Structures are given as C-alpha cells and as structure tokens.
Amino acid sequence: MRKRYYGWIQRTHIFRRDEFECTDCGYLADAPYAVCPYCGEPKDGTKYDPSWIDELEEIDMILDDD
Numbered sequence: 653m654r655k656r657y658y659g660w661i662q663r664t665h666i667f668r669r670d671e672f673e674c675t676d677c678g679y680l681a682d683a684p685y686a687v688c689p690y691c692g693e694p695k696d697g698t699k700y701d702p703s704w705i706d707e708l709e710e711i712d713m714i715l716d717d718d
Contacts, residue, residue, distance in 0.1 A: 657675055657699060658675055658676065658693065658694075658695065658696055659675060659684075659695045659696050659697045659698055659699060660672040660673065660674065660675070660681070660684040660685075660695055660697070660698045660699070661673045661675060661698070661699050661700075661701050662684070662698050662699065662700050662701060663701050664700070664701070664702060666708060666711070669682065672684045672685075672698065674688045674690065674691060674693070674695070676688060676691050676693045677690055677691040677693070679691065684697075684698045
C-alpha cells in the first residue's frame with residue numbers, strides 16, 4: 653500500500669502567484685504554513701506540481717498562427 657502524503661502541494665503559475673493546496677481539505681493558501689489555517693491539520697512539507705507547463709502549452713496554442 654502506498655503511503656499518503658500529508659502536506660502542501662505547491663502549484664506554480666506563469667502570470668500569478670504560487671498556490672499551496674492542503675492535501676487534507678483542499679484549502680488554497682498563499683504560503684506553506686506549518687498548520688493548515690482552515691482544517692488545523694499539521695503539515696510536513698511541500699510537494700511541487702509544475703502546473704505552469706500546462707498553462708504554457710495553452711498560451712502556445714493560442715499564439716500559434718499556423
């Protein structure tokens with residue numbers, strides 16, 4: 653069985669600030685706090701989600717004039 657991660661998932665964006673999503677309740681915070689401000693669960697770190705790559709692909713499709 654795979655161990656569940658309890659922490660923050662950092663979502664990086666191109667034209668806006670990074671978001672940190674709580675893995676317990678889904679709360680979106682502006683920073684990786686030691687305890688989630690919404691559900692009160694302690695956090696043990698951050699995992700990185702490179703969502704900016706998907707955003708860059710979408711921008712590239714819009715700007716592509718072929």
